[in-house]
Amino acid sequence: xxxxxxxxxxxxxxxxxxxFSAKAIYVKLIxxxxxxxAISMLALRMAFALPFYVITAIVLYRRPDNVKxxxxxxxxxxxxxxxxxxxxxxxxFLGLAYISAGLxxxxxxxxxxxxxxxxxxxxxxxxxxxxxxxxxxxxAGMLVVFVGDIRQEWSPGVxxxxxxxxxxxxxxxxxxxxxxxIIPKVGSMKFTAYALCFASLGxxxxxxxxxxxxxxxxxxxxxxxxFQMAIVSTVIPTFLTSxxxxxxxxxxxxxxxxxxxxxTIVQAYxxxxxxxxxxxxxxxALVLTGVLMIGKGK
Numbered sequence: 001x002x003x004x005x006x007x008x009x010x011x012x013x014x015x016x017x018x019x020f021s022a023k024a025i026y027v028k029l030i031x032x033x034x035x036x037x038a039i040s041m042l043a044l045r046m047a048f049a050l051p052f053y054v055i056t057a058i059v060l061y062r063r064p065d066n067v068k069x070x071x072x073x074x075x076x077x078x079x080x081x082x083x084x085x086x087x088x089x090x091x092x093f094l095g096l097a098y099i100s101a102g103l104x105x106x107x108x109x110x111x112x113x114x115x116x117x118x119x120x121x122x123x124x125x126x127x128x129x130x131x132x133x134x135x136x137x138x139x140a141g142m143l144v145v146f147v148g149d150i151r152q153e154w155s156p157g158v159x160x161x162x163x164x165x166x167x168x169x170x171x172x173x174x175x176x177x178x179x180x181x182i183i184p185k186v187g188s189m190k191f192t193a194y195a196l197c198f199a200s201l202g203x204x205x206x207x208x209x210x211x212x213x214x215x216x217x218x219x220x221x222x223x224x225x226x227f228q229m230a231i232v233s234t235v236i237p238t239f240l241t242s243x244x245x246x247x248x249x250x251x252x253x254x255x256x257x258x259x260x261x262x263x264t265i266v267q268a269y270x271x272x273x274x275x276x277x278x279x280x281x282x283x284x285a286l287v288l289t290g291v292l293m294i295g296k297g298k
Contacts, residue, residue, distance in 0.1 A: 009247025010256060016240030017257035019233055021264040024101035025271050026229035027093055033221050038093035040216065041226065043207040046200045048230035053200075057193040069186060069194075076182045081195030084175025086202035091168035098161025100274050103149050105264035106142060106284060107165045112291050113138050114173035122177070134293035141286025148279025188242050196238075258288055 030041055060066060069077065096104055113135050119125040150158060183191050245253045261284055268274040 006248060009244050012240045013244030013248065013253045013256040014259065016237040016244060017260045018263045019237035019240070020257075021105060021260040022267055023229060023233035024096060024104050024264055025267045026225055026233060027096045028101050028268075028272055030222055030225045030229075031097055033225065034219050036218065036222060037210075038090060038097070039203070039207050039210055040218075042089055042093055042203050044218075044223070044226035045230045045234065046196075046203050048227045049234045050197070050200045052235045053193045053196040056189065057197055060187075060190045060193060067186075073182060073186060076178065077186070077191060077194045078198040080175050080178045080182065081198035082202045083171050084179070085196055085199030088168045088171040088175065089199075090203075090206075091164050091171065095161040095164030095168060098155075098157035099165065100149060101268040101272060102261075102265040102274055102276075102280055103145055103162070104165050105261045106145050106287055107162060108169050108172070109258075109261045109287060109291060110138060110142060110166075111169045111173040111176065112294050114170050115176045116294055118173055118177045131294055134290040136290070137293070138287050138290025141283040141288075141290065143283075144279050144286065145283030148277050148283065151279070152275070152277065188245060189239075192238055192242060255292065258292055261287065 027041065030036060092104070092108065116127065116131060116135070120127045146162065179191065186194075241253065241257070244256070248256075265274075265276060265280060265284065269276050
C-alpha cells in the first residue's frame with residue numbers, strides 16, 4: 001500500500017474517533033435544551049440515522065458477490081445489534097443525565113478491559129502478566145477521575161450515572177467479543193448495517209411501548225441536535241472507521257481511536273464549560289496507558 005493511501009486511512013480513523021467522541025456532548029446539550037427522556041432521544045437519533053444503514057444494507061445485499069447469512073448468523077447479528085447499539089446506547093444516554101461527558105467517555109473507554117476478561121472467562125483465553133498490570137493501571141486511572149469528580153460536585157446521582165455507563169461499557173464489550181467471532185464471516189460493513197437495523201427495531205419498540213403511537217413534539221433545537229448527533233456522531237464515523245480498518249488494519253485503528261477520551265474532555269470544556277482538572281488529566285493518562293497495553297498485547 002502506498003504512503004498516501006495509508007495516511008488517508010489514519011486520517012479517516014482519527015476523524016471518525018473525534019466524531020464518535022462528540023456523541024456525549026450532543027446528549028448533554030440536548031438534556032440542557034429541554035426535558036426529554038433517554039429513549040425519546042435515542043429514537044430521534046436512530047430515526048435520522050436508520051435510512052443510511054437501510055440503504056447500505058440493501059446495496060450490500062444486492063451485490064453479485066454477496067454471501068447470504070445463515071439463520072444462525074442472522075440470530076448472532078440481531079442479538080449483538082440489540083446488545084451493542086440498543087441496550088448499551090440506552091444505558092449510556094441514561095448515565096449522561098447524571099455525570100460529566102469526560103467521566104462518561106473514560107468509563108466507556110474501559111470496554112477493552114472488560115472484553116479481555118470476557119474472553120478469558122468465555123473462551124478460556126489466557127491473560128498475561130502484562131495484561132493484568134494493564135488492567136490495574138486502567139482501573140486506577142478510572143478511580144482517580146472518579147474521586148476528582150466527587151471532590152468537585154458530590155451527589156448520589158454520580159454513583160447512579162457511573163453504574164449506568166459501566167453497564168454500557170460491559171454490554172458493549174460483549175458486543176465487541178461477539179462481533180469478533182461473527183465479523184470475519186460476514187464482513188464489517190454488512191455486520192454494522194444489519195446490526196444497526198435490528199437495534200433500531202428494539203429502540204422504536206420500546207419507544208412505542210413507553211409513549212404509545214402518539215407523535216410527541218420537541219423543540220426545533222432538539223430536533224436539530226439529534227439530527228447532528230445522528231449524522232456527525234453516528235453515520236459518518238461508522239463508515240470512516242470501517243474504511244480506516246480496511247486501509248490500516250484493526251490494530252492501528254484501535255490505537256488511533258484512543259484519542260477519543262481526550263477529544264471528549266476538550267470538547268466538553270469548549271461546548272459544555274466542564275472544567276479540566278489534574279485528576280482528569282492524570283486518570284486519562286493512566287486509562288489510555290492500560291488500554292493501549294492491552295491492545296499491544298493482543
